[in-house]
Amino acid sequence: MTPMATLATARLAGRRTPGKLVLLDHPLFKFGALALGVGELFGDKMKSAPDRTVFLGLLARVMSAGIAGAALAPRGRERAGATIAVLTAVPLAYLTLAGRRRAIARLGQTESGLIEDALVAAAGAAIVALSVSER
Secondary structure, eight states, rough: HHHHHHHHHHHHTTTSSSOOGGGGHHHHHHHHHHHHHHHHHHTTTTOOOOOTTTTHHHHHHHHHHHHHHHHHTTTTTTHHHHHHHHHOOOOHOOOOOHHHHHHHHHHOOHHHHHHHHHHHHHHHHHHHHHHOOOE
């Protein structure tokens, strides 16, 4: 949910994305994306949290990546941006899960999750900051 939450934050701050997506201007989407992003931050630390590679986890990842990729792509290239983002997000789900499992063994569930969240949030903020412009 990080890509959509990061985009929602940018839109709430009055920034616009290169790709045209009407969905990004709907208040329900913006606040819903923020709520889902915060929920993921907390839920990910729970021992009962499912792996990111279960069907629903991958589905959410595909949807979030597709929306973000389309929004950050140049105007008229939204489909290509969504495709590239999805084709990147799915393999990364498996790679980052392997890394997270190693980190959990060394640091524990909560600590490894906090480090992962900090890295993902920083990367997401940097990508969006470089891609959006003022309205």
